[in-house]
Amino acid sequence: MRRTFALLVAGVLAGVPAAAALRVIGSTTVNPVVSEAAAILRAEAGLEIQVDTAGGSSGGIAALADGRAEMAMVSRPIKVADRQRFPGVDFRSTTIGADALALVVSADVWSAGVRCLSREQVRGLYERRIARWSEVGGPDRQVVFFNKEPGRGTWEVFADWLYGGVEATPMVSHPEVGSNEEARSKVASTRGAITQLSAAWADGVRTFALGLCETGLPVAHPTRAAVAAGDYPLSRPLTVVTDGPPVGVARRLIDFVLGGRGQALVTRHGYLPLSQANGEGGHP
Amino acid sequence: MRKWIDRGLPIACAICAVACCALLLGIVATILARGLPVLSGEFLSAADGELLGSGGIRYQLFGTVLLVATALAVGAPLALGWALVQAVWVRSQRGRRLLRRTLYAVNAVPSILFGIFGLIVFVKYLDWGKSWLAGGILLGLMIVPTIAVALVERIEALPAKYVRAAAGLGLSKGRIVTSVILPQCWSGGASGALIGLARAAGETAPILFTAAVFSGVTVPHGVVESPVLALPYHIFVLAQDSFDPEAGAHLWGSAFVLLALVLALSLLALPLRLRAAEEAQHG
Amino acid sequence: MRSSLARWASYGATGLTLVFGTALLVSFVAQSLPVWRHEGLAYVTGSVWHFRSEQFGVLPMIYGSVVVSIVALALAAPLAVGAAIWSAEYLNGRNRWWFKVPIELLAGIPSVVYGLLGVLLLRNWIYELFERFEPLSGDTLLTAGVLLAVMILPTVMTLADDALRGVASSQRRAARALGFTQAEGVLRVSLPQAAPGLVAALLLGLGRAMGETIAVFLVVGRQDSQADYGLRSWLEAGQTLTSKLGSSETFLAYGDPLHWSAIVGLGLVLLALVLSLTLAAGRWLPETGLARNRRA
Numbered sequence: 001m002r003r004t005f006a007l008l009v010a011g012v013l014a015g016v017p018a019a020a021a022l023r024v025i026g027s028t029t030v031n032p033v034v035s036e037a038a039a040i041l042r043a044e045a046g047l048e049i050q051v052d053t054a055g056g057s058s059g060g061i062a063a064l065a066d067g068r069a070e071m072a073m074v075s076r077p078i079k080v081a082d083r084q085r086f087p088g089v090d091f092r093s094t095t096i097g098a099d100a101l102a103l104v105v106s107a108d109v110w111s112a113g114v115r116c117l118s119r120e121q122v123r124g125l126y127e128r129r130i131a132r133w134s135e136v137g138g139p140d141r142q143v144v145f146f147n148k149e150p151g152r153g154t155w156e157v158f159a160d161w162l163y164g165g166v167e168a169t170p171m172v173s174h175p176e177v178g179s180n181e182e183a184r185s186k187v188a189s190t191r192g193a194i195t196q197l198s199a200a201w202a203d204g205v206r207t208f209a210l211g212l213c214e215t216g217l218p219v220a221h222p223t224r225a226a227v228a229a230g231d232y233p234l235s236r237p238l239t240v241v242t243d244g245p246p247v248g249v250a251r252r253l254i255d256f257v258l259g260g261r262g263q264a265l266v267t268r269h270g271y272l273p274l275s276q277a278n279g280e281g282g283h284p
Numbered sequence: 285m286r287k288w289i290d291r292g293l294p295i296a297c298a299i300c301a302v303a304c305c306a307l308l309l310g311i312v313a314t315i316l317a318r319g320l321p322v323l324s325g326e327f328l329s330a331a332d333g334e335l336l337g338s339g340g341i342r343y344q345l346f347g348t349v350l351l352v353a354t355a356l357a358v359g360a361p362l363a364l365g366w367a368l369v370q371a372v373w374v375r376s377q378r379g380r381r382l383l384r385r386t387l388y389a390v391n392a393v394p395s396i397l398f399g400i401f402g403l404i405v406f407v408k409y410l411d412w413g414k415s416w417l418a419g420g421i422l423l424g425l426m427i428v429p430t431i432a433v434a435l436v437e438r439i440e441a442l443p444a445k446y447v448r449a450a451a452g453l454g455l456s457k458g459r460i461v462t463s464v465i466l467p468q469c470w471s472g473g474a475s476g477a478l479i480g481l482a483r484a485a486g487e488t489a490p491i492l493f494t495a496a497v498f499s500g501v502t503v504p505h506g507v508v509e510s511p512v513l514a515l516p517y518h519i520f521v522l523a524q525d526s527f528d529p530e531a532g533a534h535l536w537g538s539a540f541v542l543l544a545l546v547l548a549l550s551l552l553a554l555p556l557r558l559r560a561a562e563e564a565q566h567g
Numbered sequence: 568m569r570s571s572l573a574r575w576a577s578y579g580a581t582g583l584t585l586v587f588g589t590a591l592l593v594s595f596v597a598q599s600l601p602v603w604r605h606e607g608l609a610y611v612t613g614s615v616w617h618f619r620s621e622q623f624g625v626l627p628m629i630y631g632s633v634v635v636s637i638v639a640l641a642l643a644a645p646l647a648v649g650a651a652i653w654s655a656e657y658l659n660g661r662n663r664w665w666f667k668v669p670i671e672l673l674a675g676i677p678s679v680v681y682g683l684l685g686v687l688l689l690r691n692w693i694y695e696l697f698e699r700f701e702p703l704s705g706d707t708l709l710t711a712g713v714l715l716a717v718m719i720l721p722t723v724m725t726l727a728d729d730a731l732r733g734v735a736s737s738q739r740r741a742a743r744a745l746g747f748t749q750a751e752g753v754l755r756v757s758l759p760q761a762a763p764g765l766v767a768a769l770l771l772g773l774g775r776a777m778g779e780t781i782a783v784f785l786v787v788g789r790q791d792s793q794a795d796y797g798l799r800s801w802l803e804a805g806q807t808l809t810s811k812l813g814s815s816e817t818f819l820a821y822g823d824p825l826h827w828s829a830i831v832g833l834g835l836v837l838l839a840l841v842l843s844l845t846l847a848a849g850r851w852l853p854e855t856g857l858a859r860n861r862r863a
Contacts, residue, residue: 021509023413024500038500039332050500050511055818062822068413085822144703150619151819171617173792175706175804178815181525189691190704286748293750294657300649301666304724307717308673311684365580373574383581385849390588392771392845393838394778396812400834401591403817404598425587458573479675486677489780489813516679516781523683523785539683543676550675554668 021048022249026060026073027153028053028179029099029198030238032269034073037257047249053179057153064243065089071250072241075099075153075198081166093241096257097266098277100222101157101234102199102209104184108191109208112139116211116219122162125194127170133192141192146183147174148196154180157236158196199223200270228276238271312543319540322533328541332499332513341538343502347416347512348485348545350504351495354420355427355484360477362424363431367473370432371439372461384436391429395489398422402494414511416504419495423487427480434476438469475556482549486542488516515542592838599832601825610832616791618816623829625836627792631708631805632840635783636776638712638801643720644769651727656753667725674721682782685714690786702802706788709801714786715776723772730764731757767848774844778837780809789814808837 024034031053038049053073055062060072065086078091103117114137117125124130125143134140148155159169177183180201187193188206199222202209211219212233226232246254256262263273330340370383399422406418442465450464496517504510515538522535602610606623613624654666690705693713734757742752758765788804789811812833820826 023509035499042500048500050497052497052500055815059815059818062819066822068407142701142703146704149815151815166619171615171620173790175704175788175790176814177789179524185525186704186706190694193704286751289754290748290750293753294653297649297653297657300646301653303646304650304673304720305666305669307720308669311673311676311680311717314684314688315680362580362584365577366584368573368577369581373577386585386588388845388849389842390584392774392778392841393591394780394809394841396778396780396809397591397595397834397838400812400817400831401594404594404831405590408821425584428584458571461573482675486675486679488677488679489809492813493817516677519679519683520781520785523679523686535683539680543680546675546677547672550672554671 021050022071022253023063023069024049024051024060024071024073024240024253025054025063025069026241027057027075027238028181029075029153030073030096030240033096033238033257033262033265033271034240034253036265037253037262040261041253041256045252047252049249049253056149056151056178057156058151061086061091061241064241070242071246071253074239074241076157076160076236078239078241090244091241092243092245093239094246094254094258095237095239095274095277096254096262097238097274098227098235098272099238100199100209100224100227100232100272101154101161101236102197102202102222103212104187104195104197104199104202104207104209106187106190106193107206107208108141109133109138109194110210112137114138114210116213116221118214119162119212126162127172139192144190144193145174146177146186146190146193146195147172148183149176149178152178153236154196154198157234161234198271224270224272224276227272235272237277238266312547315536315540315543318536319538319543322537323540327537331502338534341515341518341534341541344513344515344518344538345541346503347496347501347514348516348542350416350512351419351423351491351514352481352485354417355423356477356481358421358424359427359431359480359484360473363428363435363476363480364473366428366432367435367439368461368465371436372457372465387429387432391433393426395426395487396492398426398490399493402490406494412507413509414493414495414497415507416495416510416512417507419491419512419514422490422494423484426487426490427477427484430480430483431473431476434479435469435473438472439465442468471556475553478549478553478556482546482553485549486516486546488520491517492520515545595831595835595838599828599835601828602832603828605825606829610829611836614792616811618820618826618829621825623832625808625833628806628808628811628833629836629840630796631787631807632777632809632837634708634801634805635711635715635787635807636773638709639715639719639776640723640769640773642713642716643723643772647720647723647768647772648727648765650724651731652753652757654724654728655731656749656757667728670721670724674725678718678779678782681714681718682785685710685782685786689714697802700802703804704788706786706804707802708787708805711783711787711805711807712801714782715779718779718782719772719776722775723768726768726771727761727765730761730768733764734760770844770848774841774848777844778809778841780813783807784810784813808833808840812837 031051035051038051041047042049057074057076060069060074061082063069064072074093078093083091103122105114114133117136121130121136125145130136130143132140132142156166159166163169177186177195180198183195183197184201184207187195199209209222211221213219220226220232222232222234227235240254242250266273327340328345329342331342332339370380374380374383402418402422406412406415412418446464446468447460450460491514495511496514497511498521501511501513504512519535519538519542602623606613610623611625611629613622614626615622615624616627654663658666690710693707693710694702694705738756738760739752742756747755787807787810789806790804791806812830817830820830
């Protein structure tokens with residue numbers, strides 16, 4: 001009897017559509033900015049905005065295409081492959097800031113004097129050809145590469161830079177990390193650790209962002225100034241993506257983030273605001 | 285030699301027993317020591333703040349209570365029906381054994397599989413998106429064996445003379461169920477339900493893909509696309525980020541509240557449950 | 568009238584539960600069909616999982632699941648059986664009741680809380696303790712196994728206790744009459760008599776360890792393909808069936824039929840492993856007791 005009643009109630013409720021909530025899914029790099037903007041808009045304008053980070057950038061794009069979200073947070077440019085995979089979706093991406101992606105290492109590697117790596121060295125580390133830090137001027141300790149999960153924007157930007165594309169990236173097996181927080185906390189608590197991480201998340205106490213050095217060129221440090229000047233190659237746009245032009249709550253959220261208070265949030269989290277981001281930030 | 289064994293065995297076993305208790309004490313003490321300082325009326329009643337992992341856990345708590353209540357509403361009637369079929373209506377031993385085996389099999393299904401099943405049925409097939417109702421139904425199905433087994437144990441332990449006396453009074457079997465069996469056995473069902481609820485409250489895997497999001501949700505308005513926040517999922521997400529001291533405090537506070545909730549439910553069930561076990565043992 | 572209503576409702580509820588159970592089984596089989604067609608038996612014997620190149624080999628995850636469960640059982644079994652002997656053979660009714668209270672409570676602690684403790688404490692302990700073997704990090708198969716050991720302790724202990732107390736007290740009295748000391752009675756009479764129940768307890772503990780997700784996910788390191796399958800791999804990051812299922816790859820696979828079926832297939836393999844352990848335990852322990860197995 002009670003069950004019948006419960007089913008009945010469920011049926012009635014199911015008929016009532018949820019209020020026009022905006023669902024945002026995607027990148028943990030973009031998340032702090034959007035989450036806080038959403039919290040402000042919730043408190044001040046009563047807008048309903050749900051933010052979730054399951055699956056990272058590509059998870060967000062998949063959710064947008066499947067109709068599980070109205071907005072994706074994406075910490076990389078939208079690619080041809082995305083449009084091919086979801087031909088029915090009219091991807092409209094709005095850049096809200098830029099960010100330097102860095103190779104971030106643990107304190108013991110940093111204090112042993114490793115300050116920058118060349119692309120070839122990064123390849124060696126990623127492919128496990130370089131197994132000990134002593135081979136690149138670091139401590140005599142094995143390299144622990146915490147690889148960002150596939151589908152994370154960070155990982156795809158890294159793969160694009162290092163190998164010229166996701167498909168060309170060799171198959172490797174490393175321990176995997178998901179969110180930026182997880183990457184940071186694991187590097188902080190592990191000796192000889194390295195990961196691909198937004199430079200803004202390296203705290204300079206237990207985690208340190210390395211520069212990139214090619215012979216004959218000055219070291220490119222992942223600083224905001226270097227990204228603004230286009231001197232750091234591993235920079236990327238931070239975007240929110242909608243299917244078709246943003247309308248309604250999505251529009252208001254975007255307007256807020258692009259406005260003064262929203263851009264202040266971008267800066268507060270260590271990212272580059274649009275005014276300094278050089279259009280889209282000189283991504284590769 | 286014999287003497288040594290006779291002395292040594294109880295000592296060794298007692299050490300094992302003490303170690304088990306020490307583990308519980310250690311776990312509870314650790315959570316208590318870090319979680320208690322965070323706890324305040326505001327922590328329980330405030331919504332989460334602008335910064336990730338700041339503010340209170342009002343809607344996480346609400347979401348967990350909603351999920352658990354739904355699980356009870358779904359699981360209890362199903363379990364009651366099952367228990368009556370297995371212990372009362374079906375007379376053949378083979379039928380009963382088959383039902384019992386099936387219940388054990390359902391009980392053994394890992395909780396993550398309920399989550400994937402929910403993703404297939406509710407998210408993919410019914411197109412509900414994440415919904416509190418999906419989570420509640422999954423958790424409810426998950427605790428059916430817990431409640432049903434507790435009930436069946438009670439019904440089977442019921443002295444046969446009660447039923448015979450009732451039958452002697454000319455009561456129909458349906459009447460015997462409602463006026464003899466259920467009143468005598470409700471405590472079994474209640475203890476099973478409490479244990480089941482404790483389990484449902486602490487589960488993360490079934491709601492991971494089907495019901496819970498991390499932030500931005502308050503009270504659901506409908507069913508479709510109506511996720512909730514939930515304490516276990518909140519802890520799960522924050523636990524992957526064990527670095528930020530601010531989030532850390534929030535994390536331990538949440539863990540403390542969840543543990544308190546679950547242990548309170550288990551404690552409520554304890555007298556009923558252990559007494560039933562003793563009675564079953566001594567007949 | 569009332570009789571038929573109560574009866575109708577009971578059968579209805581049972582039927583509904585069975586429908587859900589069957590639907591679960593059917594959906595795992597049906598939705599994983601594409602990957603079985605794609606990989607064949609290599610799905611369970613292949614050791615490379617790389618979804619971009621559409622290679623789906625589950626062996627590393629099966630290996631991870633088996634290793635963490637065996638470590639968990641090896642650590643938990645002596646402690647649990649010892650405590651069960653203490654409870655069943657040496658404590659009288661009232662004291663036993665008091666001893667069972669913390670065990671029941673221990674069984675109730677949510678797995679995410681264990682996971683949290685694993686992340687914040689156990690991970691670092693393992694890392695420092697095994698430093699001379701240079702573990703990759705604190706996230707290892709061993710870490711997950713140790714954490715699981717604590718988690719399955721109450722299950723194994725309670726079931727072992729039930730098994731020991733199922734030995735008739737007349738048997739114990741007979742042992743004493745034959746001149747056995749109490750310890751000899753335990754070792755030569757109670758334990759052999761309770762052996763089937765103890766085996767069932769261990770099998771169910773193993774099943775529970777294998778199905779546990781959240782705590783394992785947080786400390787296992789989530790590395791898809793093992794470098795090797797030797798003892799050394801215990802101190803390296805690994806992947807279990809459950810940690811893979813709980814990962815964000817499940818979201819990522821959502822739109823791609825083959826990838827999705829590979830993920831669902833993991834669930835089918837897990838289901839097969841856990842159910843066969845449970846059924847095996849059921850053969851040893853046909854009556855009650857299975858009920859006390861807590862779900863992972």
